[in-house]
Amino acid sequence: MHNECWGVILAAGQGRRMAEATGGEAKQFLPYQGAPLWWHSARAMAASPLIHGLVFVFPEERLERARQEALELNAKESCGVPLRFAAGGERRQDSVRHALAALPEACRTVLIHDGARPFLRTALVTRLADALREGSVSGVIPGVPVTDTVKETDARGFVTRTPERATLRAVQTPQAFELAALREAHERADREGWNVTDDASLMERVGSPVLVVEGDRDNVKITNPQDLALLAEHKPSLPCCGYGYDVHAYGGNRPLMLGGVEIGGEYLIRAHSDGDVLLHALMDAVLGCFAGGDIGQLFPDNDPAFDNISSVVLLDQVLAKAAEAHVRLVHADLTVIAQKPKLAPRADAIRRNVARLLDLPLDHVAFKATTEEKLGFTGALQGIKAVALVTALRAER
Template sequence: MQSTEKIACIIVAAGRGSRMSTQNDSSPKQYRDLGGKTVLQRTLEAILSSPQVDLVLPVIHAEDGDAYQNAASTITDPRLIAPVTGGATRQISVACGLKALEEQAPRYVLIHDAARPFITPAVIEDAVSALQNGAEAALPAVPVADTLKRADANQHVQETVDRTHLWAAQTPQAFPYSLIWEAHQEAISQEIDSFTDDTALIEWQGKSVTITAGDPQNIKLTTLKDMTNAQEQIAMKNLADLGDIRVGTGYDVHAFEDGDAVILGGISIPHTQKLKGHSDADVGLHALTDAIFGALADGDIGSHFPPSDMQWKGAASDQFLKYAVDRVHKRGGMIAHLDLTLICEAPKIGPHREEMRKQIAQICDLPIGRVAVKATTSEKLGFTGRKEGIAAQACATIRLPFED
């Protein structure tokens, strides 16, 4: 078919990633978790963030169909098409992808490693620009900065290698589709399948490869240390994206009435009385809910759950707190810390403190280390000192994206 102006991208995701295997985890690295998403999902999303890419074709292992579907299940971009099955080597897998694109016949094709999730549109733009300006192939790369040593089999240094004009190759490597497909077909016809780099096929054919701007962050995840560094990079980026740090406070009071237990901090504590209120009167969760609303500048618990509305009669207060947390998530934010202080003479809070922390953490989907529960008395002063009720103060720290 006649070539169109389309730019396709092949994502090579058929490898096994053996250098990252451990006794407890031998799964392919492209399907491992990286900050709440698989490596492959992050790579697909990064490639699709480039407006220049018209088509994305993953090449996967024959055994990874279910893993791929799970990784790509949240991606709805129509540019991502159904994957094809790769082969025993990277070169064979790329050839499978190129063959699958014959009907599409794109003008240019990018070939990218699934284990490079930090690719940016700028790297793609530079590579494509080189092709548009006549390059036969474009290779994103960064200059080698470290001193290089050549050693023998016993790891004894033999010489220092001149690093002048040395570059560390990255992907996506970019080619006119017809040129790279012809190179792969020639290699297949000569029963050569060991090329680990697509520009090497172009070099093998005596054609030129142009180096374009790579990115030091565009690393390939190869070892467990690489994965640890990538996890830290994602965590730092997530925090940087949530730079609007806010603090809200909440306060609530409920009186005692006849009963045999109080609902406090999401748990039931046996007592000679219970707390009086329209809902279950959990003074602790009410204060936390108001603190979150305060941090959001989003009204208070009464405006969201008015006591005049009978549907909240006797309602469990955990749903109020879950609702407030959900309001944070809908704003693209996260709860950083919750601090609750209960003020009462009785019941004793100390024996139940850890259970409250666990319950609040579970309600808010937080690590328990981000939830504090404290208790104090009012030295027998005031209504709490007279054992007429319980008061609660709360502080919520949240992180939100900066708004325009």
């Protein structure tokens, strides 16, 4: 494949503004829920079905130690995508340039993200990558409306202008770009000695169009000492659960998919989408956690837009709705019922892929396959079915 989209996690800053509050530790390395901040960003980005790999940028003097930590974390809870590493530079733009040099030849688009934004949601990653893929622009960035009135001042502090607030956006990361255009902009900046605060500013300066799409107010950056309270903040939440059930008949023309893993073989599925019966049951279970309806309502089978669509893409949309409802998944228990094919050889791959898609630790996803002892329609090899039980925490409003 030669049209890959990769993510870059920038974790090479020195964090001098917060050194006193953190005991000298750079903010992106602060622990949060059992892992450094940069790892939370990485897992959220890798969970998007549009991301093919990640490049981590660490301080040069800490590169080998941080690389080993990343590999150890990935061994415990795999991101499910290839990982590469690069040493940071003196400036942010130098670190980005080093990361771009580490990308594979197959990469055509890239998302640049600050490792000190640990609250990134996968839905935002997918929204940016989709907008870049479907648009006619070189860059797409997330932004949120500015709520305070902003004033421009002169060197003495006197107001010179009040911009129209409706046109202003506070910009976040990740920022998505066509790789060739971004590389060319960085090469020019290096030749001409430019200093910029983000990659979008660089693209604007060379005249490349940059589109702003809806950001996420929760996607905040740990910047000042008072932001450390966000890492200890816990909203009251209540447990909830959802149940899902789905059935598909054999005898169609879709290859058998389970949990986003192609099973293959002689048993073809009759379906409008890709017919992943396990992910369909899982999506209904997730929707059940916040009374969000069912996949038949969200993705009707008479809509040509969903013809042969990947269930992984549909699951990403369901997970985005769950996030909007302040639902955090904590466990999934999944069962497939089929007389054939035998699923034991692919059980581990299915379980690992579902854990990656849900951004859950592996020991919080259970997968089982069973038969109905040759009874019923599954026993007669007429089809396959799946059930899913999801448990979650929902923040009180």
